[in-house]
Amino acid sequence: MALIVARFVVHRGAPHATAQEILANVPLLAIALGEIVLPVRPTVLAVAGDLAVWPGIVAAVGIALATWRLPTRGGV
Amino acid sequence: MIGFGALAFVLFLAPALAVPGTLVLDHRLVLPAVGVLVVLGELVRALGPERRMLVAFGGVGMVALTLVTVGFEGAFRDPGAFAREAVASSPRSPLAHFCLGQVEQRAGTTIGRSPSTRWRSRSGRPRSCTTTSRSSP
Numbered sequence: 074m075a076l077i078v079a080r081f082v083v084h085r086g087a088p089h090a091t092a093q094e095i096l097a098n099v100p101l102l103a104i105a106l107g108e109i110v111l112p113v114r115p116t117v118l119a120v121a122g123d124l125a126v127w128p129g130i131v132a133a134v135g136i137a138l139a140t141w142r143l144p145t146r147g148g149v
Numbered sequence: 150m151i152g153f154g155a156l157a158f159v160l161f162l163a164p165a166l167a168v169p170g171t172l173v174l175d176h177r178l179v180l181p182a183v184g185v186l187v188v189l190g191e192l193v194r195a196l197g198p199e200r201r202m203l204v205a206f207g208g209v210g211m212v213a214l215t216l217v218t219v220g221f222e223g224a225f226r227d228p229g230a231f232a233r234e235a236v237a238s239s240p241r242s243p244l245a246h247f248c249l250g251q252v253e254q255r256a257g258t259t260i261g262r263s264p265s266t267r268w269r270s271r272s273g274r275p276r277s278c279t280t281t282s283r284s285s286p
Contacts, residue, residue, distance in 0.1 A: 079164075095166050095167055097171075098165075098168075098171070101162070101166060101173065104173060105158075105162055108173075108175065108178055109182045110189075112214070112217055113217070116235075117231055117234050118172065118173075118174060118239065118242060119172075119173045119242060120170075120172055120173065120239055121171040122171060122241050123240065123241050123242065124173055
């Protein structure tokens, strides 16, 4: 949240997303996770509507399961 | 540390959520990738694999990522390849179509006079951004 506010402060003249647009951009979290963990289909530039959400969901579920199942070793 | 990595991923990506539009640019994923790497590194550490297994999985992963990279680098061969790849991978992106149109214009392609705004290539074969995206590899 602080980073979003910082962006508003630094880029005062730039257009900013409305609250609805920010909420609409939430699937970007899954898309980004999928692009990082499972980069099966790279793109040079894209809009969110053309990118699959499922790789990110698969990655998130996999990480969550691994975190839950793996033994902890001090401080994890 | 896993929570820290996950938090870093979300926080580094948060400013991109505040940008209007739906354009997804890979350079905005560099900092969030740090958080993901922290999570994955911590998971590997908790798993405590044998050294040989770690090297084997790491090697396979690097080879796979190398193949993906090599297979994709043709998109950066020239502006035309870049624009065609952009339209093929993201047919709903106005910027991709604008990019392709600019490349076609510079290459001497003329815009047809028909209301359907079809473009004609030098060979005379009519085509539009839609058909270009379908025919691109």
